[in-house]
Amino acid sequence: MNDSMIQMLQGYLQLATDRQQIITANMANVDTPGYHSRDINFQQAMQDVMDQSGTMQLEPATEEVQGLPERPDGNDVNVDRESMLMSETQLQYQMGVQLIKSEFHTLYTAIKD
């Protein structure tokens, strides 16, 4: 049983949740004038999780997405982009959950046999 593996997967799930919330906020603000899409650098944040496993995990920094065309009301939310990212993040989350389940299954096998 690899304890740090579970911890890392926990960090991964937390990160996926955080990103999903940012995407949700972008979708919610699709009609808010002047709103700019936000996102996190997933790779950078995952690297941080792996470097500092065990220490308290802070929320990753969000930044405005550059290069999206702005509507006349100053809003630059792209629904297609957000929908795609939402499905992607959902699948990433699913993968994390399956990996955690398999870790626990390994432990269960060791106990049973």
Add this chain to the structure above:
Amino acid sequence: MGIFDMMGVSASALAAERQRAEVTSANLANAETTHTDQGGPYQRKEVVFSSAGDSPFQSVFHQMGSFGQPAAGTVQLTEIVNDTTPPVMRYEPGNPDANKDGYVAYPAINPMTEMVDLMDATRAYQLNASAISAAKQMVQESIDILKSS
């Protein structure tokens, strides 16, 4: 931040879009209303959305202190404003609301604009409803970790 905050953000958007659809429906329904309690024709109304909630730093700060703060990215309908476009005057001498020259003030409402606005609100509502479904599925998956394999 958390999965349940996510649903809160989507729910705030659902509420805002529903109110927007309500205001638009009221505009459509009153497109020919020439007489109101305030006097004069019905005035077209518009909603104002704004983004509320904490910045990421503040949300961490509040998580450590108290609960009940709105999650980052929540949408709020801040106010409903009257459209100040002057009313359209139509010549209808027989109408009881006609002025001394026989003209009746009708609200400046274009049904096309309202229909498009209504469609936009419906689509945004659907988008956020599907976001809630996604969040629900994620919660369901986390619960499945508990199930013995």
